[in-house]
Amino acid sequence: MAESLRKRVIDLLVSQKKLDRSKLEEILQSPRAKEKSLGQLLVDEGVVSQQELLSTLAQGLQMPPISLARYEIDPALAQIVPERMARQHRVVPVSRIGNRLSVAMADPLNVLALDDLAMTTLLEISPVIATERDVEQAIQKLYHPESSLEAISAESQTDLMEEAGLEIGGKESGDEDVVDLTAFGMAGQKAPIVKVVDMMIVEALKARASDIHIEPYEQEVRVRYRVDGGLIDAFHLPKRHQNALTTRLKILSKLDITENRLPQDGRFKVRSENREVDFRVSVLPISFGNKIVMRVLDKSNLSVGLEKLGLLPESRAAFEKAIGRPYGMILITGPTGSGKSTTLYSVLAQMNDPGRNILTIEDPVEYQVEGITQVQVHPQIGLTFPSALRSFLRQAPDVVLVGEIRDGETADIAIKASLTGQIVLSTLHTNDAPSSITRLIDMGVDPFLLASSLIFVAAQRLCRQICPRCKVPDEAAPSRLKSLGIVLEKGQEVYKGKGCAYCRKTGYRGRFAILEAMLVDDRIREMIIARKSSDEIKAYAVSSGMRTLRQEGIVHLLQGRTSVDELQRVTSEDEMEG
Numbered sequence: 001m002a003e004s005l006r007k008r009v010i011d012l013l014v015s016q017k018k019l020d021r022s023k024l025e026e027i028l029q030s031p032r033a034k035e036k037s038l039g040q041l042l043v044d045e046g047v048v049s050q051q052e053l054l055s056t057l058a059q060g061l062q063m064p065p066i067s068l069a070r071y072e073i074d075p076a077l078a079q080i081v082p083e084r085m086a087r088q089h090r091v092v093p094v095s096r097i098g099n100r101l102s103v104a105m106a107d108p109l110n111v112l113a114l115d116d117l118a119m120t121t122l123l124e125i126s127p128v129i130a131t132e133r134d135v136e137q138a139i140q141k142l143y144h145p146e147s148s149l150e151a152i153s154a155e156s157q158t159d160l161m162e163e164a165g166l167e168i169g170g171k172e173s174g175d176e177d178v179v180d181l182t183a184f185g186m187a188g189q190k191a192p193i194v195k196v197v198d199m200m201i202v203e204a205l206k207a208r209a210s211d212i213h214i215e216p217y218e219q220e221v222r223v224r225y226r227v228d229g230g231l232i233d234a235f236h237l238p239k240r241h242q243n244a245l246t247t248r249l250k251i252l253s254k255l256d257i258t259e260n261r262l263p264q265d266g267r268f269k270v271r272s273e274n275r276e277v278d279f280r281v282s283v284l285p286i287s288f289g290n291k292i293v294m295r296v297l298d299k300s301n302l303s304v305g306l307e308k309l310g311l312l313p314e315s316r317a318a319f320e321k322a323i324g325r326p327y328g329m330i331l332i333t334g335p336t337g338s339g340k341s342t343t344l345y346s347v348l349a350q351m352n353d354p355g356r357n358i359l360t361i362e363d364p365v366e367y368q369v370e371g372i373t374q375v376q377v378h379p380q381i382g383l384t385f386p387s388a389l390r391s392f393l394r395q396a397p398d399v400v401l402v403g404e405i406r407d408g409e410t411a412d413i414a415i416k417a418s419l420t421g422q423i424v425l426s427t428l429h430t431n432d433a434p435s436s437i438t439r440l441i442d443m444g445v446d447p448f449l450l451a452s453s454l455i456f457v458a459a460q461r462l463c464r465q466i467c468p469r470c471k472v473p474d475e476a477a478p479s480r481l482k483s484l485g486i487v488l489e490k491g492q493e494v495y496k497g498k499g500c501a502y503c504r505k506t507g508y509r510g511r512f513a514i515l516e517a518m519l520v521d522d523r524i525r526e527m528i529i530a531r532k533s534s535d536e537i538k539a540y541a542v543s544s545g546m547r548t549l550r551q552e553g554i555v556h557l558l559q560g561r562t563s564v565d566e567l568q569r570v571t572s573e574d575e576m577e578g
Contacts, residue, residue, distance in 0.1 A: 057129050066104050068134040073142050080121055083143040089113035092138040100124045106132035193244040205272055210296055216242050216289035228464050228511055246290050253281040261285055275300050297367050310512030312555055318517040322456030329418040329453045333430040334460045339513055340427040341366050351399055361388040362403035385410040393417055402426040408444035418453040433457040433518040434538040437528055451525040459516040461570045463562050467503035471495050477564050496563040514552040
């Protein structure tokens, strides 16, 4: 972005009160400031949306804006402006009338680019303004239409089947299966089905998806992404491409492509934009073929330190006190998909240093973390949670992570390990923190051993965060909260998201953890030994300062992070009792 344009944009945003000088200074000091334009930085930081940036630029330059995403460019224009020049100057031709060529630019004050275009095309150049991202996408679509999903889907089934799976990121299938997606759109030599899979993965990563669901039906194949806990439609493929798509993904995951009757599990790794992302693949035979679910395991999402999980200060302090202990058991409880593993991995990342021997036993290994010894269970050959744990204790560990306590034997060995000088981290499926104590006793754990080893239990849920770009006061909230026994103070606001392009019309973007954090003190130890009920333990814990899941959620609600709908979805009323 030219200096004059940059200054004009800053002045306009400041005058419109969308940007203050201190925030600007903070953005310009960030490491990414050298890699991206000011406009893109402002969009990424949530200061303005793409549309607001475009309107501001158009207003400042007195120049018509264009939304390239809605504009169909004549393919013949690619012959007038060479691709090299379009990419160099970030300009895309949009129309030609007589001797006048209209071009869309993110920086229409770039006189050198305009002169270069005029000399090359021998036409009169008329610039219009567009966002940088729209220009880049339009260049890709104009000069490489074959990389668009619609074009790839139109390829013949013969071509797809002949070439499916012959190339894994430019390597032979026996080598390390790392698929390089950094420049996938430029790889014109790739087979059509390879491009489909590449694009599907790239789009999923852009959408921040946690899972990709590939679902065959009678007439088509549906692809959905799970974003912030909910499934959204991504695209549909013709039925004739189903076998090629399944074959490609099975080859990537090193699975048997001839087996279509039994479930299979595998994994592969991709490299995209200087980061490596693991995919865990589950293949399930159903009526119309193989349903495939790919879990996206992006290590860059692992927060190093509890402060990055979005916890409230009191809950975080209790958690940090527990992990600061020299030995004992720490449990995270909650249903599937509540972020238990991610929280424990974040704790491990914080504890991971050369001075500690950290071992994990999991089914399956989700995140592969450097510096940590990770073992996956294989019950068919006798490598179970209990047998692995017994072996771990001979490896002199400092920290042990047990993926899940599923039975009394695993629980018994884990508890005894925590009493012999190790920190033991694990998960359990219970609805709240106090219930985990009675669950372990029901599994056959000796209450005296449990009381001696357990130092911290946390029930966790993942709560969706209101989209910062369409956040508005919720006028109906006071009456709804009154029915929940919550009365807002005068002037206190509760918010919701209207829904916009940034949050895919959901009103939410991103998630954070809410925690029911229970530190085990001497009184709770006495209650464990006396086999008190979970309700009695909960009543004491709440009276001693523990906040239930709903009480935690209410604090986040009043801080403007989430909505009433999300509070009611994630927590239940009985969590207020006690």
